[in-house]
Amino acid sequence: MTANVPASAAAPAARFEPNLMRRKLAGTIFLGVCLLAIGVLLLTLAVLLWDILSRALPWLDAQFLTGAPSRRAERAGVLPALVGSIEIALLVALITFPIGVAAAIYLEEYANDNRLSRLLRTNIANLAGVPSIVYGIFGLALFVRGLGLGFSLLAGAMTLSLLILPVVIIASMEAMRAVPQAQREAAFALGGSRWQVVGGSVLPAAAPGILTGIILAMARAIGETAPLILVGAVTFVTFLPNPIDSGYTVLPIQIFQWAGDPREDFQSLAAAAITVLLILMFVLNAVAIIIRARLSRHLTW
Amino acid sequence: MTTVSVPFTRRTPLRERLIEAFLFLSAAVGILTTVGIVAVLVFEAVEFFREIPLVDYLTGTVWSASIKPFRFGVLPLMTGTLLVAGIALLVAVPFGLVSGIYLAEYASPRIRMLLKPLLELIAGIPTVVLGFFAINFISPVLLKTLVPGIGGFSVLAGGIVVGILVTPLIASLSEDAMRAVPRGLREGAVAMGATKFEVVRRVVVPAALSGIMASIILAMSRAVGETMAVVLAVGANPQLTLDVRESVQTMTAFIVQISLGDTPAGSLQFKALFAVGATLFMMTLALNLLSDRVVARFRNRY
Numbered sequence: 001m002t003a004n005v006p007a008s009a010a011a012p013a014a015r016f017e018p019n020l021m022r023r024k025l026a027g028t029i030f031l032g033v034c035l036l037a038i039g040v041l042l043l044t045l046a047v048l049l050w051d052i053l054s055r056a057l058p059w060l061d062a063q064f065l066t067g068a069p070s071r072r073a074e075r076a077g078v079l080p081a082l083v084g085s086i087e088i089a090l091l092v093a094l095i096t097f098p099i100g101v102a103a104a105i106y107l108e109e110y111a112n113d114n115r116l117s118r119l120l121r122t123n124i125a126n127l128a129g130v131p132s133i134v135y136g137i138f139g140l141a142l143f144v145r146g147l148g149l150g151f152s153l154l155a156g157a158m159t160l161s162l163l164i165l166p167v168v169i170i171a172s173m174e175a176m177r178a179v180p181q182a183q184r185e186a187a188f189a190l191g192g193s194r195w196q197v198v199g200g201s202v203l204p205a206a207a208p209g210i211l212t213g214i215i216l217a218m219a220r221a222i223g224e225t226a227p228l229i230l231v232g233a234v235t236f237v238t239f240l241p242n243p244i245d246s247g248y249t250v251l252p253i254q255i256f257q258w259a260g261d262p263r264e265d266f267q268s269l270a271a272a273a274i275t276v277l278l279i280l281m282f283v284l285n286a287v288a289i290i291i292r293a294r295l296s297r298h299l300t301w
Numbered sequence: 302m303t304t305v306s307v308p309f310t311r312r313t314p315l316r317e318r319l320i321e322a323f324l325f326l327s328a329a330v331g332i333l334t335t336v337g338i339v340a341v342l343v344f345e346a347v348e349f350f351r352e353i354p355l356v357d358y359l360t361g362t363v364w365s366a367s368i369k370p371f372r373f374g375v376l377p378l379m380t381g382t383l384l385v386a387g388i389a390l391l392v393a394v395p396f397g398l399v400s401g402i403y404l405a406e407y408a409s410p411r412i413r414m415l416l417k418p419l420l421e422l423i424a425g426i427p428t429v430v431l432g433f434f435a436i437n438f439i440s441p442v443l444l445k446t447l448v449p450g451i452g453g454f455s456v457l458a459g460g461i462v463v464g465i466l467v468t469p470l471i472a473s474l475s476e477d478a479m480r481a482v483p484r485g486l487r488e489g490a491v492a493m494g495a496t497k498f499e500v501v502r503r504v505v506v507p508a509a510l511s512g513i514m515a516s517i518i519l520a521m522s523r524a525v526g527e528t529m530a531v532v533l534a535v536g537a538n539p540q541l542t543l544d545v546r547e548s549v550q551t552m553t554a555f556i557v558q559i560s561l562g563d564t565p566a567g568s569l570q571f572k573a574l575f576a577v578g579a580t581l582f583m584m585t586l587a588l589n590l591l592s593d594r595v596v597a598r599f600r601n602r603y
Contacts, residue, residue, distance in 0.1 A: 020496075023496045023498070023499065024496055026496075026498055027496050027498030027499075030498050030501075030502075031498075033399060034399050034400070034402065034403035034407060035403075037396050037399040037400055037403070038399075038403060038416065040396065041396060041400065041420070041423065042419060044423075045419065045422065045423055047438065048426075048430075048434050051434060051437055051438045052430070052433070052434075098327070099327045100327075102324045102326075102327035102328070103324070103327040103328040103330065103331065105324050106324035106325050106327065106328040107328055110321060110324055110325075111328070119332070120328050120329070120331060120332060123331050123332050124331045126335070126586070126589060127331055127334060127335060129519070129522060129585065129586075129589040130338065130526075130582065130586075131523075131525070131526025131527075131528070131553070131581060131582075131585055132526070132528065133526065133553050133556055133557070133578070133581070134338060134342075134526070134578055134581065134582050134585075135338075136560075137338075137341065137342070137556070137574065137578040138337060138338045138341050140560075141345070141575075142337060142341065145566070162334050165331065165334075166331065169331070193313075193314070195316075195317050195320045195321075220425075222427075223426075223427030223429075223430075224427070225427065225429045225528070225529045226428075226528035226529055226553070226557065229557055229561065230556070252427055252429045252529070255429050255430070255433065256429050256432070256529060256532075256533070259429070259433045259533055260533065267433075271437075274430050274433060277427065277430070278430070281425065285425075
C-alpha cells in the first residue's frame with residue numbers, strides 16, 4: 001500500500017500538521033474579535049444616545065415644544081421646525097405615493113424586458129446613489145428658480161420627493177414581486193383586463209409592503225438636511241409655515257443651527273431638538289411595523 | 302416581468318391605454334430627474350469654466366471663494382473630501398466586515414434578529430445628529446485625550462463619524478454577499494477537515510469577495526457625498542494638507558457654506574457651487590459604476 005503512493009502525494013501528507021489546538025485557538029480569537037467589534041458598535045450607539053438624552057432631558061418641557069426659536073436659549077422652542085418637518089413629510093408622501101407606485105406598477109407589471117425598461121431600472125438604482133446634496137442643487141435650479149417657487153415649503157417638499165422617489169419605487173416593486181403569480185393568473189382567468197388584474201388583485205395584496213416602504217421613506221425625508229439648505233429652509237423662523245409663500249424651517253436645520261453655536265445652552269437645545277426628531281422617526285418606524293404586521297396577517301400564501 | 306399575456310388581444314380599450322401611459326410617464330420621472338441633474342450641473346458649470354479655466358480649477362492648490370483674491374483651485378476641497386472618506390473607510394471596513402462575517406456565519410437566528418435592527422438603527426440616524434455627536438463627544442472627549450494637538454474641528458473627527466455612518470452599509474451588504482455563498486462550498490471545506498474559522502477565511506470570504514469589494518466602494522461613494530456630519534465636524538477651512546488633525550473643507554461643506562451665505566445668483570461663487578456639485582456628482586457616479594462593474598465582473602456563478 002505505502003509502496004504504491006508516489007512521493008509527490010506523500011509529501012503533503014507528511015507536512016500535514018493537524019495541530020488542531022492552534023487552529024481552533026485562531027478561530028476562538030477571531031470570534032472574540034467579532035464580538036469586540038459588535039460590542040464597540042453597540043457601545044458607540046449607546047454613548048451617542050446617552051450623550052444626547054442626558055443633555056436634552058432638562059430642556060424638554062412644554063415651553064420647548066410650543067415655543068419658537070429665540071436668541072435667548074431659555075426661551076427657545078422648536079414648534080415651527082416640528083410643524084415644518086411634519087408638513088414636509090406629508091407633502092413628500094402625497095407627491096411620491098402616486099408617482100412612485102405608478103412607476104413601480106409599470107416596471108413590475110407592464111414593461112417587457114426590453115432595452116427601455118432595463119434603462120429605467122438601472123437608472124432608478126443609480127439615482128439612489130446620487131448624494132442628497134446634488135438633489136438640493138437640482139431643486140435649487142428647477143423648483144426654486146426655474147419654476148419660480150422660491151424658497152417655499154413646496155419647493156423643499158418637491159426636492160425631497162425626487163430624492164425619496166427611488167426608495168419608494170424600489171420598495172413598491174419588491175412588494176409587488178412578492179405577490180404570487182397564481183394570484184395574477186386567477187384574475188386573468190376571470191377575464192380581468194391588465195389594469196383590473198393589477199388594481200383589483202396585485203395592489204391590494206402588495207399594499208402592506210408598499211405602505212411600509214412609503215412610511216420608511218417619510219422617516220428618511222424627515223431626517224434629511226443638506227438638500228433643504230440649498231432650497232432655502234432658513235434657520236430662524238418664529239412663525240408656523242404655510243406651504244406656498246412663507247419661509248420655513250425643519251427640525252434637522254434647526255438642529256444644525258443650534259449645533260453650530262458653541263454656547264453650552266444652544267448645544268443642549270440642539271440635543272433636545274434631536275430627541276424630538278428621533279422620537280418622530282421612531283413613531284413613523286413603529287407605525288410601519290404595525291401596518292406590516294396588521295395588514296399581512298390574513299394574507300398568507 | 303409578468304409572463305401572463307392577456308387572452309383575446311383585441312384592441313386595448315382607451316381607458317387601459319391611458320392608464321398605461323400614466324404609469325409609463327411616472328416611470329420616466331426617474332430618467333427625467335437624471336437628465337435634469339446632468340443638464341443643470343453641466344449648464345451652470347460651463348458658465349463657471351468660462352471664467353475659471355478647467356485646468357486651473359483641477360490643478361489649483363488654493364481655494365478661496367469668499368476672501369479676496371478669489372482663487373478656485375479645487376485640490377484642497379478634493380483632498381479634504383478624500384481624506385475624510387479614507388479615514389471613514391479605515392474605521393468602517395474592519396468594523397463593517399467583521400460584523401458582516403459575524404452576522405452571516407456565526408450569529409444564531411435569535412442574535413441576528415436582535416442585531417440587525419440595531420445596525421439599521423445606526424444606519425437610520427440623521428447625519429446632522431452624527432455631526433452633533435462629533436462636536437460634542439468625539440472631538441472634545443475622545444480625540445482630545447487620545448491625539449495631542451488636535452483642534453475642535455478635524456479631518457479625524459469627520460472621518461470617524463462618517464465611518465460610523467457607513468459601517469452598517471458595509472456590514473449588511475457584505476453579509477448578503479456571504480449568505481449567497483452556497484452551502485455546498487462550506488460543507489466541502491468542513492468535510493476536508495477545515496475548522497469553522499478556516500472555512501470562513503479560506504472559502505466564504507474569497508467566494509464573496511466581489512460583493513464585499515462592491516460594498517466597500519459603495520461606502521466610499523456615500524462617504525464622499527456625505528454632507529451634514531462633515532460640515533459640523535470638519536469645519537470650513539479649505540487648505541491643502543495631509544495632516545488629519547487639521548480642519549479642512551470638503552466639497553459638500555463648501556456647497557453648504559455658499560448656500561447659507563447671501564451669495565447672489567449669477568456671481569462667480571454661485572457658479573462655483575455648481576462646478577463643485579458637478580465634480581462631486583462625477584466622483585460618486587464613477588464609484589457607483591465601478592461598484593456595479595466589480596459585482597458583474599467578479600461574480601462567481603455557482
